[in-house]
Amino acid sequence: xxxxxxxxxxxxxxxxxxxxxxxxxxxxxxxxxxxxxxxxxxxxxxxxxxxxxxxxxxxxxxxxxxxxxxxxxxxxxxxxxxxxxxxxxxxxxxxxxxxxxxxxxxxxxxxxxxxxxxxxxxxxxxxxxxxxxxxxxxxxxxxxxxxxxxxxxxxxxxxxxxxxxxxxxxxxxxxxxxxxxxxxxxxxxxxxxxxxxxxxxxxxxxxxxxxxxxxxxxxxxxxxxxxxxxxxxxxxxxxxxxxxxxxxxxxx
Numbered sequence: 001x002x003x004x005x006x007x008x009x010x011x012x013x014x015x016x017x018x019x020x021x022x023x024x025x026x027x028x029x030x031x032x033x034x035x036x037x038x039x040x041x042x043x044x045x046x047x048x049x050x051x052x053x054x055x056x057x058x059x060x061x062x063x064x065x066x067x068x069x070x071x072x073x074x075x076x077x078x079x080x081x082x083x084x085x086x087x088x089x090x091x092x093x094x095x096x097x098x099x100x101x102x103x104x105x106x107x108x109x110x111x112x113x114x115x116x117x118x119x120x121x122x123x124x125x126x127x128x129x130x131x132x133x134x135x136x137x138x139x140x141x142x143x144x145x146x147x148x149x150x151x152x153x154x155x156x157x158x159x160x161x162x163x164x165x166x167x168x169x170x171x172x173x174x175x176x177x178x179x180x181x182x183x184x185x186x187x188x189x190x191x192x193x194x195x196x197x198x199x200x201x202x203x204x205x206x207x208x209x210x211x212x213x214x215x216x217x218x219x220x221x222x223x224x225x226x227x228x229x230x231x232x233x234x235x236x237x238x239x240x241x242x243x244x245x246x247x248x249x250x251x252x
Contacts, residue, residue: 021037022037034217036218041221044216045225045226048207048219054226056202057202057203057204057207057223058204058226058230060120060203061123061196061204065189065192068123068125068126068127072131072184076131076132077136077170077177080136080137080138080143081139081170081173084173085143085161097133097136101133101134105126105129105191108125108126109122109198118200119201123205125195126191126194126195127192127195130188130190134184134187137180142176151164154168178242182235182239185234185238186235192205193205193208204227207223208223208224211223
């Protein structure tokens with residue numbers, strides 16, 4: 001029943017979007033070639049599906065995203081756990097992290113393209129940067145806030161490093177880490193598209209640039225809609241994974 005209600009909310013939200021879009025189209029003075037209707041975008045979407053362009057672009061973008069995001073989360077969590085266990089070391093590294101964290105990943109794009117050329121790697125690197133700092137800092141902060149009782153109990157049971165990291169510290173810090181992963185997933189997906197618009201010749205981001213250059217606003221809006229739907233699905237999936245891991249570790 002709960003799943004049906006969640007699906008209803010999604011469908012109603014999309015319906016509201018389409019109604020507002022269609023209303024804006026009817027009362028707009030812009031040419032349909034510049035501001036197409038939902039039906040025109042849906043027709044363009046069908047053409048992309050029929051030609052196979054959409055499936056190829058989605059698979060390419062998902063490969064880049066999962067690679068960059070997965071590597072970023074892995075290294076950020078591992079490094080965050082280690083730094084969280086050495087608070088004095090973190091005090092020296094934290095200023096550097098705070099210096100680099102506010103810089104937009106796309107600001108590094110000229111250097112990324114220079115080092116890695118064009119193709120998959122630039123987009124993967126941009127995704128890695130976008131997700132890395134939020135997860136790293138949240139992981140270290142979560143370790144700092146772990147109740148000292150956990151460590152005393154672990155000492156009584158003879159649990160020492162490195163087992164302590166995986167058996168005690170990670171499960172205790174996981175709720176905060178999961179929140180950071182959830183937030184960084186959205187940012188990483190956004191910057192995937194940005195990375196593909198500059199450093200790639202394929203993928204969803206590239207399709208946006210290609211549609212713009214060919215003055216195909218219907219294709220452009222169709223791709224934008226697909227990007228939004230995939231982002232919604234990714235958010236749902238990571239939410240489910242988070243709940244399953246919390247249950248496995250005795251959380252709610």
